[in-house]
Amino acid sequence: MILCDIGNTNAHLLRDGEFVIESLEKFLAAKFNGEVYYICVNDSLRATLKMRKNFTDLESFIKFDTSYKGMGIDRICACKSIREGIVVDAGSAITVDVMSDGKHQGGFILPGLRAYKEVYGSISPRLDFDMNREVLLSSLPKNTQDAISFAILKSLILMIHNSSEGKSIYFTGGDGEYLSSFFENGIFDKMVVFKTLLSTVEELKKGKFKC
């Protein structure tokens, strides 16, 4: 059995207990034997995936109680597996959600690290720099690359810190491990989304849902 969380840039797979991140191109070109259970926030792939006989879209089986309108299924899965704390999914976009006593309190969406980098280049060629992931946050920058890197990283940290109020912060997604390293109360957990996928497949196999 393979579980997939398909995003806008990559597909995250859990295959025989092993995590794999694949580009969408590679993921779509691959042949999968056996059952594949997936969620997908990338609308352009929906029709293609539906045509695959061994692929099952789990979205309609996952229920989540929130007053938030338009929450992506990946975010829902991540939040559903956390009772208390902050859930940060750091991929193409960085979603930050607050869970309190098993209830979703709302959340917000920041650009992902790669998107941030690209926006600067689109403003001016003078701002087209790779992010310096080692930038010092304790003193004000003195060159353009650091001025951009500092702004990206510090604004993400301040936004996440501001919403955490001392609670545990669960990070997942491609940049989750890097971002978690800036927080004492940060926990990197690749399983956050997959926990919900796993429990949904278990319920599905037990015949809880009528297909």
Add this chain to the structure above:
Amino acid sequence: MILCDIGNTNAHLLRDGEFVIESLEKFLAAKFNGEVYYICVNDSLRATLKMRKNFTDLESFIKFDTSYKGMGIDRICACKSIREGIVVDAGSAITVDVMSDGKHQGGFILPGLRAYKEVYGSISPRLDFDMNREVLLSSLPKNTQDAISFAILKSLILMIHNSSEGKSIYFTGGDGEYLSSFFENGIFDKMVVFKTLLSTVEELKKGKFKC
């Protein structure tokens, strides 16, 4: 006499004591009688502007002591006119600089409001929303448009607040007035850049510089 601060999206003009913001297209198509003194951070326009006989580029006459490498001339002009405080130029990009006792301490660069809006659309069509400038900052968002607007606005506010340490914050640029409204210690001053341009022209006319 006309003073111009030419950016990546617009040109800001001070003409007979009146401020005008013009798109670059309109600015380049306009005919100007009399002397035009300008600064320009848009490298693609440099050659065109140099060919205009009544146009003078002030950049080489403006001296600013800082260890920061690669600081744009618009940022230099804004900082040069402030002895103590934070200088925020909110245009295509948002530059934030700290001045203390007339010395530049460093600074950082955030994307401008329009650039922020566009980056979300580039991540996914599901995130392609206009910014809600009235978004509530006191509670967590409950829909995608607010989730994006909250993230943009709050991250800018936290970053500026974090660097201010209670000092006065001088805002300029197209979104300067809007952003200044979120700070008790915020001052919107369209003249921040032009003060330096004016004093440089005065010195130039007094013959302080050898042309």
